[in-house]
Amino acid sequence: MFISRLSRVGTWMVKDLCKGKYKSVSRMDRPYYQCLQHLRHHSFSTTAAENDSCQEDEDSEKISVIFIDRGGKEHHIKVPIGMTMLEAAHKNDIELEGACSQMISCSTCHVIVNEMEYYNKLEEPSIKEDDMLDMAFGLTETSRLGCQVKAKAELDGIRLVIPSATRNFAVDGFFPKPH
Numbered sequence: 269m270f271i272s273r274l275s276r277v278g279t280w281m282v283k284d285l286c287k288g289k290y291k292s293v294s295r296m297d298r299p300y301y302q303c304l305q306h307l308r309h310h311s312f313s314t315t316a317a318e319n320d321s322c323q324e325d326e327d328s329e330k331i332s333v334i335f336i337d338r339g340g341k342e343h344h345i346k347v348p349i350g351m352t353m354l355e356a357a358h359k360n361d362i363e364l365e366g367a368c369s370q371m372i373s374c375s376t377c378h379v380i381v382n383e384m385e386y387y388n389k390l391e392e393p394s395i396k397e398d399d400m401l402d403m404a405f406g407l408t409e410t411s412r413l414g415c416q417v418k419a420k421a422e423l424d425g426i427r428l429v430i431p432s433a434t435r436n437f438a439v440d441g442f443f444p445k446p447h
Contacts, residue, residue: 331424335362336382338432347419353379353428354414365434370415372396375404376434377414382427384410389422406431 330346335357337343347356354377357364365376372394378401381387387410393401397416404411414428 329421331419331421331426333419333423334425334427335360335364335379336427336429337363338430349419349421351419352415353377353417353419356419357414362430364414364430366415368415372400372413372416375400375413378404378406378431378434379412379414379417380406380408380429380431381410381412381417382429386423386426387412390417403435404431405433405435 328348328350330348333345333347333353333356335343335345343360343362345356345360345362347353351359352370354364354366354370356362357377358366364379367376368374370377381390390412393412393416397413400413401407401411417423417428
């Protein structure tokens with residue numbers, strides 16, 4: 269239960285810490301603090317000035333990725349090895365929804381790998397990812413979930429197309445009926 273809570277706020281919290289918005293966990297807004305309060309006995313630092321993890325992005329190896337947005341505009345970005353394409357899009361203010369916080373329970377981060385050469389360099393999609401892709405808008409032969417595509421050296425130069433629409437049932441007015 270803690271892991272799912274932490275995954276929901278973790279990205280925002282790390283971004284806020286890296287920006288220097290907070291100096292320590294004890295001064296954070298209540299939702300962050302509640303998720304982390306029972307970890308007090310572990311020794312780790314969340315002080316932005318003392319935390320080198322914010323600097324890691326600048327020092328780590330990066331690959332070039334090109335996102336093609338819904339309007340056809342190309343966004344050339346550098347992505348650290350190991351980061352997912354969804355995280356990279358969010359970090360670079362590229363409009364790619366991620367409604368389930370990378371839990372593979374939606375298809376809103378659906379991207380289309382523009383070249384088969386790069387698609388073949390990706391790991392095979394899991395059964396769960398395939399199930400979610402079946403619900404994706406504009407599914408193609410080279411469709412993947414952006415939350416499941418991690419940057420690696422072989423993907424340098426990959427071009428990802430963001431489909432013109434997504435299927436987010438909560439936003440689109442779908443409400444599941446109770447069983």
